[in-house]
Amino acid sequence: MTAVRSVAAGMNGQIKMLSIKNLHASVGDREILRGVNLEVPTGQVHAIMGPNGSGKSTLSYVLAGRDGYDITDGSIVFGGEEIVETPAEERAAKGIFLAFQYPLEIPGVATMTFLKAAMNAQRKARGEAELTTPDFMRRVKVAAEKLNVTQEMLRRPLNVGFSGGEKKRNEILQMALLEPKLAILDETDSGLDIDALKTVSDGVNALRAPNRSMLVITHYQRLLDHIVPDVVHVMAAGRIVRSGGPELALELEANGYADYVGAAAA
Amino acid sequence: MNAEPRILNTPAEVTLAEAFSASRGHLPGDAAVAAARAVAFDAFQKKGLPHRRTEAWRYTDLRVLLRSVPPAPPAAPASIASAALLPGLDRARLVIVDGAYRPELSDLSGLDGVEVTSLATLLDQGDERVGALAGRLDDAMVALNTAMMTGGVAIRVPAGLDVTRAVEIAHVTSGAYSVFARNLISVGAGASLRVVESFTGPDAAASVANIVTEAVIGDRAKVTWAKLQAEGNAAVHLSTTAVSIGGESQFDHLTLMTGASISRSQSFVTYGGEFARAGLFGATMIGGKQHADIMLGVDHAVPNGASRELFKAVMDGKADGIFQGRIVVRPGAQKVDGKMMTQGLLLSEDASFSVKPELEIFADDVQCAHGATSGEIDEDMLFYLLSRGLPRAEAETLLVTAFLAEAIEGLGDEAIGEAFEQVARDWLADRKTLS
Amino acid sequence: MPAVQETVDQVRRIDVDQYKYGFVTDIESDRAPKGLSEDIVRYISAKKNEPEWMLEWRLEAYRRWLTMTEPTWARVHYPKIDFDDLYYYSAPKSTKGPKSLDEVDPELLATYEKLGIPLREREILAGVEGASDRRVAVDAVFDSVSVVTTFKEELKKAGVIFCAISEAIREYPDLVRKYLGSVVPTSDNFYATLNSAVFSDGSFVYVPEGVRCPMELSTYFRINERNTGQFERTLIIAEKGAYVSYLEGCTAPMRDENQLHAAVVELVALDDAEIKYSTVQNWYPGDKDGKGGIYNFVTKRGDCRGARSKISWTQVETGSAITWKYPSCILRGDESQGEFYSIAVSNGYQQVDSGTKMIHLGKNTRSRIISKGIAAGRSDNTYRGLVSAHRKASGARNFTNCDSLLIGDQCGAHTVPYIESKNASAVFEHEATTSKIADDQLFYCLQRGLTSEEAVALIVNGFVKDVIQQLPMEFAVEAQKLISISLEGSVG
Ligand SMILES: Nc1ncnc2c1ncn2[C@@H]1O[C@H](COP(=O)(O)OP(=O)(O)O)[C@@H](O)[C@H]1O
Ligand SMILES: [Mg+2]
Numbered sequence A: 001m002t003a004v005r006s007v008a009a010g011m012n013g014q015i016k017m018l019s020i021k022n023l024h025a026s027v028g029d030r031e032i033l034r035g036v037n038l039e040v041p042t043g044q045v046h047a048i049m050g051p052n053g054s055g056k057s058t059l060s061y062v063l064a065g066r067d068g069y070d071i072t073d074g075s076i077v078f079g080g081e082e083i084v085e086t087p088a089e090e091r092a093a094k095g096i097f098l099a100f101q102y103p104l105e106i107p108g109v110a111t112m113t114f115l116k117a118a119m120n121a122q123r124k125a126r127g128e129a130e131l132t133t134p135d136f137m138r139r140v141k142v143a144a145e146k147l148n149v150t151q152e153m154l155r156r157p158l159n160v161g162f163s164g165g166e167k168k169r170n171e172i173l174q175m176a177l178l179e180p181k182l183a184i185l186d187e188t189d190s191g192l193d194i195d196a197l198k199t200v201s202d203g204v205n206a207l208r209a210p211n212r213s214m215l216v217i218t219h220y221q222r223l224l225d226h227i228v229p230d231v232v233h234v235m236a237a238g239r240i241v242r243s244g245g246p247e248l249a250l251e252l253e254a255n256g257y258a259d260y261v262g263a264a265a266a
Numbered sequence B: 001m002n003a004e005p006r007i008l009n010t011p012a013e014v015t016l017a018e019a020f021s022a023s024r025g026h027l028p029g030d031a032a033v034a035a036a037r038a039v040a041f042d043a044f045q046k047k048g049l050p051h052r053r054t055e056a057w058r059y060t061d062l063r064v065l066l067r068s069v070p071p072a073p074p075a076a077p078a079s080i081a082s083a084a085l086l087p088g089l090d091r092a093r094l095v096i097v098d099g100a101y102r103p104e105l106s107d108l109s110g111l112d113g114v115e116v117t118s119l120a121t122l123l124d125q126g127d128e129r130v131g132a133l134a135g136r137l138d139d140a141m142v143a144l145n146t147a148m149m150t151g152g153v154a155i156r157v158p159a160g161l162d163v164t165r166a167v168e169i170a171h172v173t174s175g176a177y178s179v180f181a182r183n184l185i186s187v188g189a190g191a192s193l194r195v196v197e198s199f200t201g202p203d204a205a206a207s208v209a210n211i212v213t214e215a216v217i218g219d220r221a222k223v224t225w226a227k228l229q230a231e232g233n234a235a236v237h238l239s240t241t242a243v244s245i246g247g248e249s250q251f252d253h254l255t256l257m258t259g260a261s262i263s264r265s266q267s268f269v270t271y272g273g274e275f276a277r278a279g280l281f282g283a284t285m286i287g288g289k290q291h292a293d294i295m296l297g298v299d300h301a302v303p304n305g306a307s308r309e310l311f312k313a314v315m316d317g318k319a320d321g322i323f324q325g326r327i328v329v330r331p332g333a334q335k336v337d338g339k340m341m342t343q344g345l346l347l348s349e350d351a352s353f354s355v356k357p358e359l360e361i362f363a364d365d366v367q368c369a370h371g372a373t374s375g376e377i378d379e380d381m382l383f384y385l386l387s388r389g390l391p392r393a394e395a396e397t398l399l400v401t402a403f404l405a406e407a408i409e410g411l412g413d414e415a416i417g418e419a420f421e422q423v424a425r426d427w428l429a430d431r432k433t434l435s
Numbered sequence C: 001m002p003a004v005q006e007t008v009d010q011v012r013r014i015d016v017d018q019y020k021y022g023f024v025t026d027i028e029s030d031r032a033p034k035g036l037s038e039d040i041v042r043y044i045s046a047k048k049n050e051p052e053w054m055l056e057w058r059l060e061a062y063r064r065w066l067t068m069t070e071p072t073w074a075r076v077h078y079p080k081i082d083f084d085d086l087y088y089y090s091a092p093k094s095t096k097g098p099k100s101l102d103e104v105d106p107e108l109l110a111t112y113e114k115l116g117i118p119l120r121e122r123e124i125l126a127g128v129e130g131a132s133d134r135r136v137a138v139d140a141v142f143d144s145v146s147v148v149t150t151f152k153e154e155l156k157k158a159g160v161i162f163c164a165i166s167e168a169i170r171e172y173p174d175l176v177r178k179y180l181g182s183v184v185p186t187s188d189n190f191y192a193t194l195n196s197a198v199f200s201d202g203s204f205v206y207v208p209e210g211v212r213c214p215m216e217l218s219t220y221f222r223i224n225e226r227n228t229g230q231f232e233r234t235l236i237i238a239e240k241g242a243y244v245s246y247l248e249g250c251t252a253p254m255r256d257e258n259q260l261h262a263a264v265v266e267l268v269a270l271d272d273a274e275i276k277y278s279t280v281q282n283w284y285p286g287d288k289d290g291k292g293g294i295y296n297f298v299t300k301r302g303d304c305r306g307a308r309s310k311i312s313w314t315q316v317e318t319g320s321a322i323t324w325k326y327p328s329c330i331l332r333g334d335e336s337q338g339e340f341y342s343i344a345v346s347n348g349y350q351q352v353d354s355g356t357k358m359i360h361l362g363k364n365t366r367s368r369i370i371s372k373g374i375a376a377g378r379s380d381n382t383y384r385g386l387v388s389a390h391r392k393a394s395g396a397r398n399f400t401n402c403d404s405l406l407i408g409d410q411c412g413a414h415t416v417p418y419i420e421s422k423n424a425s426a427v428f429e430h431e432a433t434t435s436k437i438a439d440d441q442l443f444y445c446l447q448r449g450l451t452s453e454e455a456v457a458l459i460v461n462g463f464v465k466d467v468i469q470q471l472p473m474e475f476a477v478e479a480q481k482l483i484s485i486s487l488e489g490s491v492g
Helices: A002-008 A056-064 A088-094 A111-125 A133-146 A151-155 A164-178 A194-206 A222-226 A247-255 A258-265 B011-026 B031-047 B119-125 B140-148 B379-387 B392-409 B414-434 C002-012 C038-047 C052-066 C106-114 C121-127 C152-157 C165-171 C173-179 C190-198 C439-447 C452-468 C473-486
Strands: A016-027 A030-041 A045-049 A070-078 A096-099 A106-110 A182-186 A213-218 A231-236 A239-244 B091-097 B115-118 B153-157 B166-172 B178-187 B192-200 B208-217 B222-230 B236-245 B250-257 B262-271 B277-286 B291-300 B306-315 B320-329 B337-346 B352-361 B367-375 C029-031 C090-092 C136-142 C145-149 C161-164 C203-207 C216-222 C233-238 C243-251 C258-261 C264-269 C274-281 C293-304 C310-317 C322-325 C328-331 C337-346 C351-360 C366-375 C380-389 C397-406 C412-421 C427-436
Touching: A016 A056, A016 A213, A030 A045, A030 A056, A030 A070, A030 A213, A030 A239, A045 A247, A056 A070, A056 A088, A056 A096, A056 A182, A056 A213, A088 A096, A088 A111, A088 B379, A096 A164, A106 A111, A106 B379, A106 B392, A111 A133, A111 A151, A111 A164, A111 B392, A133 A151, A133 A164, A133 A194, A164 A194, A194 A222, A213 A222, A231 A247, A239 A247, B011 B031, B011 B140, B031 B140, B091 B153, B115 B119, B119 B153, B119 B178, B140 B178, B140 B208, B140 B236, B153 B166, B153 B192, B166 B178, B166 B208, B178 B192, B192 B208, B208 B222, B222 B236, B222 B262, B222 B414, B236 B250, B250 B262, B250 B291, B250 B392, B250 B414, B262 B277, B277 B291, B277 B320, B277 B392, B277 B414, B291 B306, B291 B337, B306 B320, B306 B352, B306 B392, B320 B337, B320 B367, B337 B352, B337 B392, B352 B367, B352 C397, B352 C427, B367 C412, B379 B392, B392 B414, C038 C052, C038 C190, C052 C190, C136 C152, C136 C161, C145 C161, C152 C161, C161 C165, C165 C173, C165 C203, C165 C233, C173 C233, C190 C264, C190 C293, C203 C216, C203 C243, C233 C243, C233 C274, C264 C274, C264 C310, C274 C293, C274 C473, C293 C310, C293 C337, C310 C322, C310 C351, C310 C452, C310 C473, C328 C337, C328 C366, C337 C351, C337 C380, C337 C452, C337 C473, C351 C366, C351 C397, C366 C380, C366 C412, C366 C452, C380 C397, C380 C427, C397 C412, C397 C452, C412 C427, C452 C473
Parallel strands: A045 A213, A045 A231, A096 A182, A182 A213, B091 B166, B153 B178, B166 B192, B178 B208, B192 B222, B208 B236, B222 B250, B236 B262, B250 B277, B262 B291, B277 B306, B291 B320, B306 B337, B320 B352, B337 B367, C136 C216, C203 C233, C216 C243, C233 C264, C243 C274, C258 C293, C264 C293, C274 C310, C293 C322, C293 C328, C310 C337, C322 C351, C328 C351, C337 C366, C351 C380, C366 C397, C380 C412, C397 C427
Antiparallel strands: A016 A030, A016 A070, A231 A239, B115 B153, B352 C412, B367 C427, C029 C090, C136 C145, C161 C203
16 A cells, blocks of 8 residues: 555645546547646546547546557556556446446346446455345435436336436446546536436535545536536647636636637647 | 259258158158158259259258258157256247157146147148148248158147147257158137247257248237257258238247257248237357358238347357348238348357348338348447446456347247346357357 | 328329330431341451450350350349340441541431430530539440540540540550459350440540549430340549549330340449449330330449549439349458449339449448339339458448338339348448338328429438439439439329
């Protein structure tokens, strides 16, 4: 533990949950991330905002370990460990959770079956005992109620025929059950009406904890009214171009991204 | 094209001709049956074994694939080990060993009121049900079966009887023999029946089974029928099911193909009355050098029929998976609703999948559609599962199981579905240990 | 329901004699004796002043053809063709091959004018509505010979060769020898082999490296003579980075007997080249009782030989008594693309068996098939297609959509796709539907005040829109009109 702490502790002594240095990633010969630097201390919520196409989703996929990206330079240190080479499922077991901008539909796999498989796989990877069925059912019931996820939804195949809002609630339900150390929420607010936004935000806020960090990716400021971040970063053309407090989000809301689009292109 | 009679020239064809002349004298049946056998063998000889140019068999060229034909089985086959197939599924069992019905090995409990007869007996007495449907099929292997059939079982469910216990027709091959069996099923008006057909045999035995089943389903009857082809790994399996479904009846059929070296399963469903519904499903799971071909013909001869077809195939190793499906809507058969979907999943570089889904439509007021896809495991779905922490092998298994389950569950019979899904899970578990 | 019934009744009454291109041009012609033999092949070759190698090529094909039998797998039925009862060569006497426009028989010019095909270059400029600066070069083929090719000089300046194939054999023998038969071998199939032996004329296009052909090229085929087979041969080569768009149109007079048309079209696209080939096929379909009409037995194939090359077939098939035609793409080059967009309309007693083959050989090759079949009257309309991925075709993609529409209850619509994948990473998707015009769609239109004919026309137009959009503008308008005429009785 001490060795890990010495790597993870930043200059100011804070413990870093996530530390990204000079991260470059491309698809084919197209470079999408062009030197991302980002540090998220344990327990903090950071927001990443930026124009469409700036690379926010790509960053979230690269953090979660999706195949198909060439990491040409840089490092991702999570909980003190370099994870660039770690496969996606091991990253998940270590505690990285990604709420997808477009949650996948998986026909034939009941949501319930899937939740159990995922929870037990992660427990197994961490050397923990599998959940008993009653224990599992209880946990799901508690979490699902909070998020207005009905039993009927849980019996249906994963995300198949779910509305946009239902899919997003299902993502947060998974987050609640998997209890990650780092949750990455990619445009979780998109496609939600105001009531659904509140449900989802309440769900997320309930999961804020001193030992958990979050990276909230959004295009709009309105989500940040509900999930108030510690730090706001602006991403443009594959880089973090500015960081600041929650007030930065308001400034962006007022002025738009035009400055950053121009600046990045220059 | 080939109007002139063909000369038999593959070794397999020669052996079959010899086998027919050697056995025709003592095959079961009265004079009429003997005459029908001669006519059928003549028809077979004219066609020869189906080959590449036989459109319905284009992907299963028996002139190439069927190198030789094994001998007929011994008269009294040795006692056979009862296969531990489909554990947990409660069912009566009618056991057919090497093409002969064996009452002493069968379990008929729960079949009160159902008439079960040995086919050999029916042939000796003469029975109009034999060949009533198969006789209409223009298929060389069906003709060969008509010429050579030795036995099998006939089941008759009287009108209105609801048979709740499933009935298994268990075809067991005891070794490397040629087997020709024929079964008959008649389900009276308003009756219901759940059938499980199983095909098993020992590994490494180069058996050739040619089995034909004819089924007449009465008006308003309900039949659920699941077929499990789990033959030994050197077997050749050729089976044909010809079904006619009555008005307002409901017929659900599932074919699961996992055994044999070379297999071809044909089902032909004809609508005999209006407002009948058929659900036809298939799940193929093969690997190594297996070749499995499913052929389906749906004949909407009358108006107002509905059919749903969903066929899934998973190919590993160097396996060849094939599906040919044909929906025909005859002139005047208005208001037919037919939908057919075929999906192939290739788990290995060297596997292949061929599909020919056909629509042949002669009535305008219809809704017919088919779809087909072929590909490997969806990368995005896989990543989604990995990102939730599932190990790759488990994630793949989950996706493949789900892929197949959709077809298996289509049958709509929970107990049979569960037993068949277990077969799929076992196959996937074996596959993992192999690779 | 009444609206539908009305439509159906109108279709029943349909008179295919609506065919407006059915007139005969009275012109004296030069014909080979009836029948087929080595001597006839030599006669055709001699008429065209062909070099010895070409004659040998033809004779070899002829000898091969004698050993072949007619294919029977298509869903078409017709009495056996007596190949000895046909003329294999016929040319207007006044024309000895293409020459300048001033020398062309005025009777011929009048014929093309009547068909709406302007051959005078100046008129072309003025003629096309809404596209005044768009020009189309035309190669006009009358029975067995090319009578004139327009805009040749201007094309030559750009380096593009556009001429009759008979001329190309004499003028550009190296190019012809290199490519002729390299896509459709002389032994390919019964009709292609016959064509190889007796082909009379057709177009030749060569677009050199990096050249974007400055205008649309087109060939207009006209069968005039009685009992004459038309066997044209087209060869289009697009060198590296070249682009060409080519249009083909066809008509024939109304005659009681059936006439044979057995063409071969070969396309070769090298690296980064693109060929767009559009056809509006409007051969005489026969009369309302199914008498007469063209047998259209055609082999069209494109070879995407180079990396990133692209071949796109678009066809509007409204004519012919029988159509047997599968414009195909061999996707040999890595990342090459093939497309097939088709509208096939059948009415009366017409029989259509058409579709495509997309053969994926190279890596990351893509293909797309959109086929719309409309069957009316007592016709039969079949889509037949093959999509295959070979072992090495990793990353291949295909999307196929074939929809059939039935108008009336005496016709048939059939879909026969073959899908064969030998590569796990190949992703194929196929979907097909068959239906009639929905009562509620019709009702919706009627409720908005359309007549039932207008409603059907509207809905049919919507049904074929995806394909019409692929046609060059001049053709799109023409095609839409043709579809309406073909469905006369059900469409306004
Ligand atoms: N797999 C890919 N292949 C090629 N380009 C991609 C791929 N994924 C993303 N891009 C491109 O990278 C840029 C960033 O995309 P993305 O990360 O989705 O942006 P954001 O989420 O900020 O809108 C976009 O221009 C997008 O088109
Ligand atoms: Mg995004």
